[in-house]
Amino acid sequence: MPDWSQRRDPHVSTALMIEKSPDSTETSPPRWRTTSGLSSLRSRNSTSPITARRTRLPRPVEPGVAPVTVLIPAYNEAASVADTIRSLQVQTLRVAEIIVIDDCSTDDTAAVARSLGVRVMQPATNTGSKAGAQNFALQFVDTPFTMAIDADTSLAPDAIAELMAALDDPQVAAACGFVVPRHVRSVWERGRYVEYLFAFTFYKQVQDFYGKPLIASGCFSVYRTDILRAHGGWGTRTLAEDMDLTWSFYQSGHGVRFVPDAVCYPIEPHDYGFLSKQLKRWSHGFVQNVQLHWRGLVHVPFLRSAIAVSLWDATLAAVVYFLALPMLAVAFRNPWLLLGYVIDLPAIAVPVLAGAAQRGETRKALASLPAFLVLRVVNAMFFLRAAWSELVLRRSFRVYEKGH
């Protein structure tokens, strides 16, 4: 079954699975119904929400409540959405509204959400993507800020308060937080744990210092609603709508911030099947965004260099892992050359252990380091396939797939 999700970072994902027809688009479910709390189920039929627009008035928000509407797109997330909602309800800074967009799930996602007292919206038909579900609900947001969070992601209690502080600057269109896998058990989860610690402790903080975080991760980000709407909401023209949106913000002169103290905990792929679908989405999404944005991005300082280096590194890694190292080892009949696969482990360990030490997780990070060496080879394989498919064969992969 096709499914979809959302990358959490340049190398990062979520848990939404939606039936998608080949020609489905992000817009215009002809009918919708919405439910809220425990009991209501009302429907508006025959009229598209898009035809029922009116001038939007900012919603009055009571003191002590952040003027934020939280959107939780969900497809068959009954097992995880409750944790997400509860973590939102115990935030040190309360939010104005929590909306779960149940994208025609076949499980109890809507019932679970309703039982926790949040608003539940449901399009008449499956929207076909996470972006589609978010855009469906975006029409009804009447607060100055909109937060997106995946239905398999929970938050640290002060995450929203930390994130909102970054939006005091009116130039900032979006802010994103630090991502840490909730479970660190399988080799893939451990590899991802190290990957995130490395990226969010080192790369992303450098990017933020220069004012250009590569991506406001879709699993947990907050946006200015008016700017988000002006950019058309979340696009479906690539498989990485958060990257598309972030790079569009930069090209229109808006800023994005990374807030390391705003921590979220997504559930990461625990097996190869789930992981492979996620990596396929991410790698194709990255290449698609480079193809879509490169002419505009070469005029954005720092970002152009960061993206070029990412592209180069990913290509070089694939060549080294799958061609150079094995061929050299065979040609010179010297197995020591295979040390090239692990040669940079000490260098990787420095930022990883620095990040882990702050969280009191040094032993867990040390035990997980070898898993990262496996994961990055798999990452390289998926990037190579995506680049070959998108750039050489010109076959664009457009199907959202998730693994659970």
Next chain:
Amino acid sequence: MFYLATALLMPFRSLWSVLAGRPADARWGLALRQAAIAAGILGAVWATGWAIGWVIAAFAAPVATGSGVGGVAGAPVRNAIRTATLLGSIGTLALVLTAVQLLRMMLPHRPTPRIAPATSADRALPAA
């Protein structure tokens, strides 16, 4: 290499911000922390290069020259590995960054077309 260089430049950029009368942009804590991490990575790279050079010299050189780790061939092998690695990294980074700058100069500014703006609608029906 790109992130190492940019991280090591962060304190200098902070200093520049202060001198330019924008102390709020300095973010000294972040700049110094990331520069320290970058320095740590460089130290780890150097130590790894030293160790690998030692290992290769110890096991490869005797086959080729009959000398051991401390033999005549050991030091040149280690030096060659370190030098080639450093020059290769700097050279490729310079190549990539130069290519990007050339593209910037050659291409007219053409922002990516936006998606049609999303609009608001009537609010969903209120909670019962």
